[in-house]
Amino acid sequence: MLQLTPQTIRIVNIYDDGTNAKHFTFEPKGFVHDKPIGIGQFFMLTLPGAGLAPFTYTSLPDENGRFNALIRKVGRLTENLFSLKEGDVLGYNGPLGNGWPVEQFEDKKVLIVAGGCGLAPVATTIDYLINNNRGESVTLLYGARDLGSQVLTKERARWQTKITLCETLEEGADNAHSGLPTQHLLQTIKEYGGLPSIVLTCGPEVMMKAVAKTCIDSGLQSSDVWMSVERRMRCGVGLCGHCYVANSYACKQGPAYRYDDYLSLNNKMVSTQQHQGAFQYC
Amino acid sequence: MLNHSYLLKDLDILKQHLAKFYSMVQIEKDANGEERWTDQSDPDTVGLFGHKHLPSTSPKGFLFAEKEALYKFDGETFESITPQVVPKVLFGVQACDLTAIAYQDKFFKQDPYYQKRRENILLVGIDCESPCTNGFCAEVKAGPHVNDNTADLVVSRLTVNGSNQLAEWLVIAETEKGQNSIKGLPLDKAHKAHFILRNRLLDKMRSEFADYSYINNAIEYLNDNAVPQHLWEEMSVRCLSCSGCTNLCPTCSCYSTYEIAEKQPDNVISETKAVKTETLRVWDSCLFEGFQREASGHNPAQQAAQRVERFWFHKFSDEYLTEFQRYGCVGCGRCEQTCPGTIGVHSVMKRINQECCS
Ligand code: SF4
Ligand code: SF4
Ligand code: FES
Numbered sequence: 136m137l138q139l140t141p142q143t144i145r146i147v148n149i150y151d152d153g154t155n156a157k158h159f160t161f162e163p164k165g166f167v168h169d170k171p172i173g174i175g176q177f178f179m180l181t182l183p184g185a186g187l188a189p190f191t192y193t194s195l196p197d198e199n200g201r202f203n204a205l206i207r208k209v210g211r212l213t214e215n216l217f218s219l220k221e222g223d224v225l226g227y228n229g230p231l232g233n234g235w236p237v238e239q240f241e242d243k244k245v246l247i248v249a250g251g252c253g254l255a256p257v258a259t260t261i262d263y264l265i266n267n268n269r270g271e272s273v274t275l276l277y278g279a280r281d282l283g284s285q286v287l288t289k290e291r292a293r294w295q296t297k298i299t300l301c302e303t304l305e306e307g308a309d310n311a312h313s314g315l316p317t318q319h320l321l322q323t324i325k326e327y328g329g330l331p332s333i334v335l336t337c338g339p340e341v342m343m344k345a346v347a348k349t350c351i352d353s354g355l356q357s358s359d360v361w362m363s364v365e366r367r368m369r370c371g372v373g374l375c376g377h378c379y380v381a382n383s384y385a386c387k388q389g390p391a392y393r394y395d396d397y398l399s400l401n402n403k404m405v406s407t408q409q410h411q412g413a414f415q416y417c
Numbered sequence: 418m419l420n421h422s423y424l425l426k427d428l429d430i431l432k433q434h435l436a437k438f439y440s441m442v443q444i445e446k447d448a449n450g451e452e453r454w455t456d457q458s459d460p461d462t463v464g465l466f467g468h469k470h471l472p473s474t475s476p477k478g479f480l481f482a483e484k485e486a487l488y489k490f491d492g493e494t495f496e497s498i499t500p501q502v503v504p505k506v507l508f509g510v511q512a513c514d515l516t517a518i519a520y521q522d523k524f525f526k527q528d529p530y531y532q533k534r535r536e537n538i539l540l541v542g543i544d545c546e547s548p549c550t551n552g553f554c555a556e557v558k559a560g561p562h563v564n565d566n567t568a569d570l571v572v573s574r575l576t577v578n579g580s581n582q583l584a585e586w587l588v589i590a591e592t593e594k595g596q597n598s599i600k601g602l603p604l605d606k607a608h609k610a611h612f613i614l615r616n617r618l619l620d621k622m623r624s625e626f627a628d629y630s631y632i633n634n635a636i637e638y639l640n641d642n643a644v645p646q647h648l649w650e651e652m653s654v655r656c657l658s659c660s661g662c663t664n665l666c667p668t669c670s671c672y673s674t675y676e677i678a679e680k681q682p683d684n685v686i687s688e689t690k691a692v693k694t695e696t697l698r699v700w701d702s703c704l705f706e707g708f709q710r711e712a713s714g715h716n717p718a719q720q721a722a723q724r725v726e727r728f729w730f731h732k733f734s735d736e737y738l739t740e741f742q743r744y745g746c747v748g749c750g751r752c753e754q755t756c757p758g759t760i761g762v763h764s765v766m767k768r769i770n771q772e773c774c775s
Binding site for chain 1: 487488489490493494496497498525527528529530532578603642644646652670671672674675676678694696698701703708709710711712713714715717718720721722724727730734736737
């Protein structure tokens, strides 16, 4: 049977990490992680009295079971979350879903394109590759609205010397770094050693689609591109129905989808094929 | 099957017997004259029975509750709230609704709340005797006779032209649970002849359905992705997001969650400092505009056309066959009856068929 009732976690640390974003550290209370947590998986948080929503791990549990999550204030639930303090308790259900296929990376050249808070779901991947002495094979193209909106400040500082890191800003950057990450994609590929073997992208859905298209136009297979799809979620275990992508549920088959799978799912729905969402960083 | 088949003169005998062990749920008219599945029904009340009385609401809510508490928080820890159940018999469920229950059994296989209710329910199915108003169960293989392995007991009237020398009712125990439920009831064994008669009646009834071939034509067009975008748009203009179809549809399973909180008496600042809270779930609908809207405002199903297409995709896409071995639609026709925008199943499938074959 599935377990919908959450386990209890305690907030042990909170710090500001970008405009309207905070980085939380949680600690299990009265339980130990009994399942290994895959890179790119997510968890559901229950905020008693306010609701439940999905969040991604920005770090895997340490020896005390502590893990991190980057959370942007976007609605009522996160507003409530931001009013909590160290020591407060929350509900936790995880790990859930399918993450990135890190086992397929081997010695491949990896390009990661992230937009806004879309950096959070790729953070554990970057750390994983660095920890496996693969940092040199990683290029991260990270786009945000402006300097203040950039998240994972500490992580990026740590990554700076270990991977190739390019950052773009919609506002307030010099010409070479101004605009959307998609506008810099070809240049980035050219400058940093040519076509990657695998691409991970996470951010607004239109951005991810544009990234995939550019990469495919440049010669990559659609099966070389992976994306992490965001959906409203009310259960995380394939029951509530909210997170559908055609006949799949993002909480089960996703949130990481191989682009060709995502495309064939979307192509099953005539009206969804036609509908292009707006570009909006979260 | 023959091994566990019996004959019965009066259905009331069976009902009174089951009422000794189960709380009775049957179709009754309520104060407004509406036919409903009625909980804790008095077994002496004569229930409404068969194809003439397919209630506008299916018995789905007895298994997948319209609203239920999932867990509670006491300020420190979370605790599951297990549904309080008593053994119930759903007496006289039609084939379409039984097929829907079998479908939901698969969908909710791992759902502890659903399963807790399900374990305590005995399903007594009934073979329909002629087509109901909007039903097209035969077209989607959900009826009109009870499908194998969808009920614990099946009752089938063996009356031809008002009389029958063989027996009044055939009773088939399809599961062990069904078999146990009639233990101690003195019943004669049925014979092959009774099954032959049952099949003859089924053939006769099948021939009485209107020509619903447009349903299966439209299913094909849907799966070929041949329905043009403009048709989805035209139809979706009529969707008022009332959720009538999804509530009445016996296979719709989507839900949302919400919290109720008992706040600290003098804490007026923060909602989050609730001492005790409960998390509930309640039926939801993919036809609601905000069904997929994320906190950021991004909505992958922003257009009404997408939402309407979603509903029909979930009912008729071949993509679900591997998981459920059938379509999500069981042909009950309730959405046709209820939809204020007249985009229920017949209207939609007719339009798709017309548009695509022209
Ligand atoms: S889609 Fe309509 S006809 Fe089909 S099962 Fe649902 S309510 Fe009944
Ligand atoms: S997605 Fe829509 S059609 Fe499918 S079960 Fe949920 S409410 Fe019903
Ligand atoms: S979040 Fe409930 S089905 Fe995916």
